Amino acid sequence: MADVVLSNVNKVFGTFTAVDGLNLDIRQGEFVSLLGPSGCGKTTTLRMLAGLEFPSGGEIRIGDRMVNDLAPGQRDIAMVFQSYALYPHMSVGQNIAYPLKKRGVAKAERTAMVAKTAEMLQLTPLLNRKPRELSGGQQQRVALGRALVRDPKVFLLDEPLSNLDAKLRGYMRAELIELHQRLGRTMVYVTHDQLEAMTMSDRIAVMESGKLQQFAPPQVVYREPANRFVASFIGTPGMNIVDGELLQENGRWIFQSQGFSVDAPNLGPDAQSGAAAMGIRPEGLSIGTGPIEGVVQLVEQTGHENIVVARVGDGLRMTGRTNPDQPVRAGETIKLSIDANKAHFFAEGATGKRLNKAAATSDGPAKSQSALKEATS
Amino acid sequence: MARKILFNIFAWMVVLMVAFPLFWMLVTSVKPQFELFRRPPSMLPETVTFEHYWRLLSDTNFLGYFWNSVILSTATTFVVVTIATIGAYSLVRFRYRGRETLAFLVLFTYLLPSVVLILPLYLMLVELGLSNTITSLVIAYTTFALPYALWLLRSFMAGIPEDLESAALVDGATRLGAFKDVILPQLLPGIISTALFTFILSWNEYLYALVLVNSDESRPLTTGVMNMLISSFNIEWSLLMAASVMMSVPLIIVFAFLQSYLTRGFGAGGVKG
Amino acid sequence: MRHIMAKQQQTLLERRYSMLGLFLIAPTVLVFCAVIVYPLISAVYLSLFKIFTPTLEGSWVGLDNYRVLLSKGEFWTSLRANLIWTVGTLSLQIIFGVGMALVLHQNIWFRSLARSLILFPYFISTVVAVLVWKWLFNDLYGILNHLMITAGLIDWPIDYLGSMPNAMISVILVGAWKYFPFVVIAVLARLQSIPDQLYEAAKIDGAGPIARFFDITLPQLREVLVVIIMLRAIWDFKEFDLIFLLTGGGPVTSTQTLPLLVYKEAFALNQMGMASAYAVIMMLIMLGFMLVYIRRTRSEES
Numbered sequence: 044m045a046d047v048v049l050s051n052v053n054k055v056f057g058t059f060t061a062v063d064g065l066n067l068d069i070r071q072g073e074f075v076s077l078l079g080p081s082g083c084g085k086t087t088t089l090r091m092l093a094g095l096e097f098p099s100g101g102e103i104r105i106g107d108r109m110v111n112d113l114a115p116g117q118r119d120i121a122m123v124f125q126s127y128a129l130y131p132h133m134s135v136g137q138n139i140a141y142p143l144k145k146r147g148v149a150k151a152e153r154t155a156m157v158a159k160t161a162e163m164l165q166l167t168p169l170l171n172r173k174p175r176e177l178s179g180g181q182q183q184r185v186a187l188g189r190a191l192v193r194d195p196k197v198f199l200l201d202e203p204l205s206n207l208d209a210k211l212r213g214y215m216r217a218e219l220i221e222l223h224q225r226l227g228r229t230m231v232y233v234t235h236d237q238l239e240a241m242t243m244s245d246r247i248a249v250m251e252s253g254k255l256q257q258f259a260p261p262q263v264v265y266r267e268p269a270n271r272f273v274a275s276f277i278g279t280p281g282m283n284i285v286d287g288e289l290l291q292e293n294g295r296w297i298f299q300s301q302g303f304s305v306d307a308p309n310l311g312p313d314a315q316s317g318a319a320a321m322g323i324r325p326e327g328l329s330i331g332t333g334p335i336e337g338v339v340q341l342v343e344q345t346g347h348e349n350i351v352v353a354r355v356g357d358g359l360r361m362t363g364r365t366n367p368d369q370p371v372r373a374g375e376t377i378k379l380s381i382d383a384n385k386a387h388f389f390a391e392g393a394t395g396k397r398l399n400k401a402a403a404t405s406d407g408p409a410k411s412q413s414a415l416k417e418a419t420s
Numbered sequence: 421m422a423r424k425i426l427f428n429i430f431a432w433m434v435v436l437m438v439a440f441p442l443f444w445m446l447v448t449s450v451k452p453q454f455e456l457f458r459r460p461p462s463m464l465p466e467t468v469t470f471e472h473y474w475r476l477l478s479d480t481n482f483l484g485y486f487w488n489s490v491i492l493s494t495a496t497t498f499v500v501v502t503i504a505t506i507g508a509y510s511l512v513r514f515r516y517r518g519r520e521t522l523a524f525l526v527l528f529t530y531l532l533p534s535v536v537l538i539l540p541l542y543l544m545l546v547e548l549g550l551s552n553t554i555t556s557l558v559i560a561y562t563t564f565a566l567p568y569a570l571w572l573l574r575s576f577m578a579g580i581p582e583d584l585e586s587a588a589l590v591d592g593a594t595r596l597g598a599f600k601d602v603i604l605p606q607l608l609p610g611i612i613s614t615a616l617f618t619f620i621l622s623w624n625e626y627l628y629a630l631v632l633v634n635s636d637e638s639r640p641l642t643t644g645v646m647n648m649l650i651s652s653f654n655i656e657w658s659l660l661m662a663a664s665v666m667m668s669v670p671l672i673i674v675f676a677f678l679q680s681y682l683t684r685g686f687g688a689g690g691v692k693g
Numbered sequence: 694m695r696h697i698m699a700k701q702q703q704t705l706l707e708r709r710y711s712m713l714g715l716f717l718i719a720p721t722v723l724v725f726c727a728v729i730v731y732p733l734i735s736a737v738y739l740s741l742f743k744i745f746t747p748t749l750e751g752s753w754v755g756l757d758n759y760r761v762l763l764s765k766g767e768f769w770t771s772l773r774a775n776l777i778w779t780v781g782t783l784s785l786q787i788i789f790g791v792g793m794a795l796v797l798h799q800n801i802w803f804r805s806l807a808r809s810l811i812l813f814p815y816f817i818s819t820v821v822a823v824l825v826w827k828w829l830f831n832d833l834y835g836i837l838n839h840l841m842i843t844a845g846l847i848d849w850p851i852d853y854l855g856s857m858p859n860a861m862i863s864v865i866l867v868g869a870w871k872y873f874p875f876v877v878i879a880v881l882a883r884l885q886s887i888p889d890q891l892y893e894a895a896k897i898d899g900a901g902p903i904a905r906f907f908d909i910t911l912p913q914l915r916e917v918l919v920v921i922i923m924l925r926a927i928w929d930f931k932e933f934d935l936i937f938l939l940t941g942g943g944p945v946t947s948t949q950t951l952p953l954l955v956y957k958e959a960f961a962l963n964q965m966g967m968a969s970a971y972a973v974i975m976m977l978i979m980l981g982f983m984l985v986y987i988r989r990t991r992s993e994e995s
Contacts, residue, residue, distance in 0.1 A: 095586045097707040112705035116592035128583035132605040141601070145592030189591070199590075431801045434793065438870065439810040442817075444836060445825045457834055460843070507721035514714025522718065527990060529729050531924075531983045533931035535955045536972045539739060539965060540732035543749065563728045570721065595713055624818035626934040631960065642820045646938065649824065657828050664821040671816050675809055682816070683878060 046071035046229045047092065047197055052101035054087050054253075061087045063253035065101070069231065069246075074223050076232045076240035079250035080276070085233045088250070089199050092231060093122050106196055116145065121190035122199040125206065127182045129174035129189075136161070136170040139188045146193065160192040180211050191226075198230040204239065216242060237277055241265070249273045256394065270396050271389040274322045280350055280362045282322045282387070289319045289388065289398075298388060302356040303335045306383045311400040314388070320395060322387040325350065328363035330371065333380025337361060339373050353377060449473070449661035456658055472662040481636055482663060485644030492554050492640050493622040496561040500569045501615050505607070508573035509599060513585065523574070530567040534627055537563050542631055552635045560628040565618045572617065572685055576610025577603075613685035616674055623670060641667050740973045744965035751966060758970035767946065767954065768971070772978075775950035778865060778936065779929045785869035786925060787918070790876020795910075797877065798884045808881075815874035819934040826867050826939065830854055857947045860940050864948050868935055872928075876921055883917040884910070923986040930979055951975040 047069040054062040062084040069075050077085035090096035091103060094115035103110050110118050121142070129138050136157055143153045161167045164184045174182055183203065190198055200219075204212045220243050223230055234240050240247045241261045249256040249264060249272075257269035268274035274282050287300030289307065296307035296314060298321045305321065307314075330351060337353035340360070344350075349365045361379065365371055389395040436443075448456065449472055451465040476482045511523055541560055542551075550556040580603060588598035629643040639647070645663045649655060674682065740758055744751035762768050797808055814822065829837045830853040838850040853863045887909065895905050933952040936942070942949030942957065949957070951971065959968035 090586075093586070093590055094706065095589065097704045114594070114706055115586075115589040116594070120590065122587070122590045124583045124587060126581060126583045128581065128587035130584065130587070130602055130605075141588070142591035145597070189587075427799065428801050431796045431799070432807065434796065435807045435810050438793075439813065441822075441825045441829055441870070442810075442813060444829060445821075448828065459834075459839070461834070461836055461839055503720045503724060506717045510714045510717035510721075514710060514717070516711040516714050519714075519718075522722070524987065524991070525725065527987050528983060529725070531927050531979075531986065532729070532733075533952065533972075533976060533979065535931070535933060535952045536736050536976045537729065537732045539955075539959055539969050539972065540735035541728065543735070543739075543965075544732065546749070559728060562724055563732075566721070566724060567729075595710065620816055624820070626818075626820055626938070627956075631956075642818055645824070646820055657831070657834075660824050661828065664824050667821055668817050671813075675813065675816070679809060679812075682812070683882075 046073070046106060047231065048102075048104040049088070049092075050102045050104075052088070052091065052103060053099045054084070054091060054096065055099040060253050062091070062098075065250075065253075065255055067248060067255065067258065069229060071229055072227045073245045074230045074232065074243055076234055076244040076247045077250060078234055078237060078240040078247050078276075079256075081235060083250040084253040085235075085250050086201060089122075089201055089231060089233045092197075093120055093199050094118055119196040120199055121193065121195040121197075123186045123190050123201065123203045125202040127174075127186040127203075127206075129182055129185055131174055134171050134173055135166060135177070135185050135188075138174065138185055139166075139192050142189060142193050156192055160188045163191070164188050179207055180215070183207060183215065187222075191222075194226075194228075196229065198228055200230060200232045202234055202236075203232075205234075205236070212239075219243060237279070241277075249276060251276070251394065254394075267399070267401070268322075268387065268397060270394045271320055271322070271392070272394045274387055274389065274397070278324060280325050282324050283328065283361045284320050284322045284389075285359060285361075286318070286320050289314060289316055291316055298386075300356075301359065305381050305386060307386065307388055308383055309400045310388060310398050313390075313396065314398045315390075318391045319398070320389045320391070322389060323381050323385060325362045325364045327382045327385030328361060329380050329382065330363050330365050330377055331369070333378045335361075335379040335381070337377055337379055339371055339375045339377055342371055342373055351377075353379065355379070445661045445664050448658055449665050451658060453656075453658060472656075472658040473666070476659055476662050476666065480648060480659075480663075481644065482641075482648075482666065484636065485639055485641045486666070488554060488638055488644075489623055489640040489642075492557050492561070493619050495554070495558045496565055496622040497615050497618045499558065500562055500565045500618050501573075501611060504566060504569035504573050504614065505611060507570055508577045509603065511570070511574055512577040513582070513603075526567050526570050526574070529563075530571050532567075534564060538628065538631055541628075545632060552633050552638055554633075554638045554640075556632050557625075557628060557638070557640065560632055561622050561625060564625075565621055568621065569614050569618050572614045573607070573610060576607060576614070579610075580606045609681065609684065612678070613681040616678060616681050617685045620671065620674070736969050736976075737973055739966055740969035742966040742969075746959060746963035746965045749965070754966065758967050759974070762967065762970050762974065767949075768974075770946060771949050771951050771954045774861070774946075774948055775930065777861060778868070778932075778948070778950055779926060781861070781865040782868035782872070783922065783925055783929050785865065786873040786876050786929075787922065789869060790873040790921075791880055791914070791918075793873065793877045794880035794884060797881055811877055812874045814871050815878075819871070819938065822867065822871050823935065823938040826863075826870075827854075830863065854940050855944055857944060860944055860948050864936055864939055867939060868929065868932065871935065872925065875925065879917060879921050880914060883914055887913045920986075920989070923982060923989070927979060927982050927986065930982070931975075951978075 047067070049065050049067040052062055052065045053060070065084075065088060077088055079085050087096055091098050092105070094110065094113060098111060105118055105120065130141065133141065139157045139160055140153050143156060148156070157170070158167070161170055164187060166181070166184055166188055169177060169181060169185075174185065177185065183206070186203065204215050207215060216239060223243075232239075232243065244261055246258060246260050247264050248258045251272050257264055257273045259267075259269075264273060264277055268277060271284065275284055285300045287298055290297050290299055296310045298305045298307045298319065300321065307321075335355055337355040339351060339353050341352040342349050343352075344367065347367070349367050349369070349371065351363050351365055351371050353361050353363070355361050363379065371377060388398040390398060447463070447465055450468045450470065451462075452467055452469045452471070455462060455466060511519060511526075541563065545551050545556045545559065550559070584602050584606065585598050588602045589595070593601055624642065626642040626646075629640050633639050633643065636644070645660070645667060648663065649660060741753065741755055742751035743754045743758070793811060797804060797811065801807060829835055832838060832850045832852055837853070838847075841847045841851070852859060854860050891909050891913075892905060895909055900908060931952055932950070933956065936948055936950055937953055937956065940948045942953045952975070955968050955971045955975065958964045958971055
């Protein structure tokens with residue numbers, strides 16, 4: 044059952060189109076991330092959901108209601124802001140109680156609900172403090188508490204972790220996942236951090252220039268990026284993308300670039316001869332043997348693996364991963380090979396469509412999620 | 421170290437030179453009449469007397485003027501700050517056609533010379549039968565105080581994070597509810613600062629008072645005290661200095677207790693734009 | 694095309710908010726129209742009439758007032774006095790203001806007391822300032838003459854306000870004394886916001902105190918100084934109280950600036966129409982400056 048639906052939503056600021064024909068169907072209880080670089084329209088989208096920004100066109104539905112004309116307070120949502128937006132002149136307790144007060148919850152009941160929420164977030168000893176007396180992590184929990192206290196239909200979270208330090212961020216990520224599982228509420232989470240999106244989401248909506256690029260579970264976004272933008276945006280280190288040409292030779296597709304060519308075995312029906320691009324993730328590149336020759340420019344040691352950046356031909360940089368035991372040094376000439384089955388092919392342009400055959404993976408909320416989450420976090 | 425001491429002495433000499441006229445005002449106001457004309461003049465009074473202050477309060481209409489100034493400045497401040505607070509909220513946090521033009525007009529009038537407005541205002545107030553009343557001065561003072569207050573409050577308002585209001589809206593408040601619950605408490609220091617500035621501006625105003633009010637009943641301090649200078653045969657400097665000190669009393673109070681608000685207002689209105 | 698269509702769709706909520714915004718700005722707009730816009734337009738209209746102030750009876754004279762005004766010597770001498778006053782007092786305000794701000798930026802003894810003392814002249818009433826200075830300037834018993842004679846700077850008491858060029862110099866000095874605190878506070882605020890790292894970096898690069906002043910302090914102050922100069926130039930140009938109360942424009946008309954001329958025409962010579970013409974011309978002269986300032990502030994905001 045769909046819980047939050049955006050149909051053909053636009054947002055125009057003057058001459059600038061922030062959101063362009065956006066369609067999203069978010070299921071009840073789903074955790075969805077809006078992911079993209081800054082200025083891609085993700086925050087504007089969230090603010091339109093909240094009723095803080097007004098769509099220039101299209102329809103927004105929450106539950107069974109069209110909410111375009113409803114004030115934020117009538118939409119049964121809660122929002123956590125990047126800046127936390129705690130009311131500085133109110134104590135922690137008053138901050139958490141405020142949404143209840145505005146809904147006319149009686150005082151005694153209010154106190155009880157605040158106490159319960161504070162308990163859950165370990166804020167009880169801080170209830171009488173003012174926000175400025177709290178640490179960043181505590182402020183963040185108060186912001187969360189203010190959202191949780193009234194059990195809304197949908198939670199909207201606008202980069203809530205971006206002001207925390209790295210260690211706390213990892214901890215809060217786990218907390219949020221756990222919270223989502225416990226509450227079972229729909230959550231829409233805006234972030235520019237793909238690690239957050241990958242680890243927490245049921246589905247990720249990748250946005251760029253106001254347009255939706257792909258809306259799929261994390262491993263689909265990773266394994267079958269819809270286009271070149273998604274492919275290059277997701278993954279660290281990023282996918283190697285090489286411009287070149289697709290040719291047909293004896294009924295076989297071949298991708299040819301400066302100095303090397305690769306078989307393109309699994310192209311779909313959309314493939315055409317001509318300019319195209321090939322993408323290969325660092326793990327699809329094996330170092331040691333192969334037809335391609337490169338000069339190592341940089342070796343980054345992360346501990347459990349080494350990341351090798353090599354120059355191939357003139358100026359093309361390829362990134363691969365190696366086992367730390369495999370000795371590779373900067374300046375060395377190495378051989379590379381591309382695993383053709385792991386290669387992606389894209390049509391021309393920054394958001395060129397992926398040309399590979401669709402894989403058999405389903406698009407549903409994958410339960411293999413947890414495995415991936417553990418692997419990445 | 422020696423350089424530091426020398427620098428301090430130099431700095432304080434300059435400061436004292438700047439402050440000297442005010443010191444002299446105070447000294448003159450407590451000197452007995454005969455000491456005033458002694459040569460060489462005494463830097464500190466040999467006998468301190470408050471007779472001039474008593475004379476000021478009992479023999480002159482000073483208290484009347486003072487009272488008029490209090491009413492005038494309070495009324496102006498109240499009217500102007502009220503209108504400007506909601507006006508600034510609208511200018512900063514709402515979107516509608518003509519908003520930019522209006523902000524431009526506010527800045528323009530903030531810089532407008534009073535003499536341009538004073539002639540038509542004079543005619544207008546005479547026509548309304550308001551000349552020689554305190555009300556006419558309140559109306560006239562809004563011409564400079566309202567743009568000033570709006571400009572100041574607009575700057576303070578812009579300093580309040582928009583997220584706070586958004587959060588209140590999401591939490592279920594209406595726009596006006598969010599204004600009352602969240603914005604107003606945050607704006608309070610700015611409102612105090614603006615109110616102080618408006619009050620001081622009205623307290624010190626001279627030109628409108630000179631042109632619009634010509635009766636002792638509604639004359640404020642500025643023109644009232646100046647009248648004492650002009651209408652007496654021999655100028656009684658001690659009396660005038662006592663009047664000057666008394667006239668500065670509200671200011672001294674503000675300086676002693678609320679100075680941080682003044683400096684804050686400075687930043688918001690004058691310099692940041 | 695689709696964008697234009699999209700722009701026209703406004704949600705009910707958005708419209709309601711706009712209405713509320715307009716409702717909240719309405720008092721401001723009403724007051725503005727009544728006490729500023731209407732008088733401003735009438736000022737221009739009045740300047741086309743010949744009006745006798747006591748009876749307020751007028752007759753249409755078209756642009757005659759302007760023709761007379763521009764050919765009269767008094768306008769030009771007043772404009773000249775106005776410019777001398779503005780440039781003179783503004784330069785002193787800036788020089789003393791920046792100097793004092795640099796001094797107060799150092800860690801001197803009782804800094805906040807010093808700051809209060811410096812700030813005070815700006816906030817006292819011009820009436821108070823003028824009374825005090827008139828007393829200081831008093832030819833017989835004034836402390837200023839006494840001190841100058843004692844110090845051997847002069848042999849005979851000076852007439853500070855009754856002769857030229859003394860009167861203009863005195864007015865400029867009192868103006869500088871009254872208004873330089875504005876510059877001090879504005880510059881001081883800016884100085885305090887210059888990051889210490891800049892000075893540390895310069896020290897590491899081997900810059901002495903003087904080089905640091907010219908290479909770091911001054912460029913950092915440039916922006917705020919431009920704003921201060923424009924703002925103070927506008928305010929000094931239209932100053933009325935201080936000059937009117939100190940000299941009344943005298944001796945004769947040597948310190949009579951344009952605002953004083955407007956006042957004199959309207960209420961001493963009873964020529965309301967002529968006075969309006971002077972006021973309009975004065976505003977036109979200021980308009981250039983005002984527009985530059987406004988444009989600057991607006992571009993800064995966006």
